[in-house]
Amino acid sequence: MSYEMPSGMDAWWAAQPYEMWARARAERPVIRYEGNPIDPRPSFHVARHDDAVAVLRDWETFSSSINSEVIGTYMGELILGMNGPEHRQYRNLVAHTFRASVLERWDAELVRPVIDALIAGIAPRGRADLVADVTARYPVQVICGIVGVPLEDHEQFAAWADEINTGPLNPERGMAASQAMRAYLEPLVEERRSRPTGDLLSELVHAEIDGERLSDERLYGFLRLLLPAGAETTFRVMGNALFALLTHPDALAAVTADRELLAAVIEETLRWETSVTMVSRVATVDTEVAGCPIPAGSPVNVLTGSANHDASRFDDPEAWRIDRPPAQHLAFGTGPHQCLGMHLARLELRAGLDAILNGLPGLRLDPDAPVPVVAGFAFRGPTSLPVVFDPRP
Secondary structure: OOOOOOOOHHHHHHHHHHHHHHHHHOOEEEEEOOOOOEEEEEEEEOHHHHHEEEEEEOOOOOOOOHHHHOHHHHOOOOOOOOHHHHHHHHHHHHHHHHOOOHHHHHHHHHHHHHHHHHHHHHHOEEEEEHHHHHOHHHHHHHHHHHOOHHHHHHHHHHHHHHHHHHHHHHHHHHHHHHHHHHHHHHHHHHHHHHHOOHHHHHHHHHEEEEOOOOOOOHHHHHHHHHHHHHHHHHHHHHHHHHHHOOOOOOHHHHHHHHHHHHHHHHHHHHHHHOOOOOEEEEOOOEEEOOOOOOOOOOOOOHHHHOOOOOOOOOOOOOOOOOOOOOOOOOOOOOOOHOOOOOOHHHHHHHHHHHHHHHHHOOOOOOOOOOOOOEOOEEEOOOOOEEEEEOOOO
């Protein structure tokens, strides 16, 4: 088996890299690639858990500035591309809005009503595609509601989110989506400047630390990051959780009977099939990882998906097990850039899975439909989840 990244859009979305990554962890824990159409520089992919943690925590040697070079082209000035004091100041401007205690207010006001309405829309039918009918709609509606974007426009934002996230694979489409999103948001931002409404957009516009507020470029950069990240990643990992439950009927029955098990379902799914499998860094000096020399200026991709399957960290890592002893995974990264949205993602997953189990009794895979699969190289999730259930009026 060779260590090759997929070539072309279809291969990128259909890839199954875990077997390759398992071989890499055993034989070549840092994989060198000779460049690609997006970036011609040789790049290094870190496959083992402990090496991944070391890279993500060492921001001075492995800078996140590469994110400004690549995805920053489509999103603008990004917190993901900052380091050190600049990053801490910017993160502090926005971090308070993502604390678990603050986000809980959205559970009853927004999250539960959104998911309950989606479930009510399909409950009488007795069958559905949980991706098309629920997961592709739910997180984007939640993040739009939290930000202050009208919920009726969520489908447009879902399309923009996908096009911005995959901008490096289709630059013209990604740039058009970036410009369209900013043009849409500008009048909302100006309205919140004069009339704050208590939503996240109002808080971001007026956030201030030591007399410093977000510049317009950083504000729109954060919104272009937040809306795609808050929608795309959660929708994929929720699909992965449902796939796991539907293909493990005993676990599905246990969780249906005891919702205290939902926390274990969520953490095990985040480890087993996280929606984003890699994090980008760039070496600031000549260095090495696991004995592999890495020249200054080289892109370094931390394979968090591979690290979460490292047998030195997780027993029987390829299996999805809700009885697994707790151990910290890397689905949200680690170090100074650990994901700001992790509390929101967990809240949405808990509420969403609970509502589905309540509202769709007898839930099971549709025996007349193709068996779903989780696929993808950098982004992973099922494209469809055909199910049947006991219809309810």
